[in-house]
Amino acid sequence: MKHDALTMALLYDYYGELLTEKQRTCFDLYYNQDLSLSEIAEDLGVTRQGVHDTLARAEAQLRDFEEKTGCIAREEAVRAACGQIGAAAHALLAVPGAEEAARQILAAVDKIKE
Template sequence: MKSQAYRMALLYDFYGDVLTERQKEFYDLYYNEDLSLAEIAENNGITRQGVRDVIVRAEGILSDLEDKTGLIKRFHAMQKQLQEIEQAAGEILERSHRYDDPQLEALAVKIQDIAKLMEKE
């Protein structure tokens, strides 16, 4: 269940802006605020089934967008590649100390800094 909730949170983070305000609200209440369908329904004066329909429709829209674009999949691949770049730069940095090469050290630090900046964006 946790991996499903994590996936739904990622879908919302990446594609949530395409949803209607009502879909965003219900989706957020259900997945992020952990309200039950019954609680959301009671607070909005509709049936539990009505809330479920809105959430299922939103899930479908978000999943379909990911299936078509693959942004989340590419994001995870890029994160892994950035970590590999940082590790490689760290190894270069270690070796630069052995050869007492300040220029090589500066380049390794620059690569690490750029990779860290890219991770944050």
């Protein structure tokens, strides 16, 4: 069931508040507390299958949110572009007369990265 836990954690960080309380609880217990489906079922007083279904719906919803909004993909693209712009600005530092412009570009990139 743990479909790339890192990806799920990132999706949850972005979109977790859009899940139901029950989905958030199951997700937290499964991914963050590392409890088994049986342990979660016992803690919540539901069946193991119920926990499995809740997690499956939560994971599907998180993937769907990203597919529809693309927020994570956009942020990754911005980070990559910042890296490329920063590298180009560092190269400009070596060009006589372009040092100040390069510093301004680097400062702007640093602001975006924050």
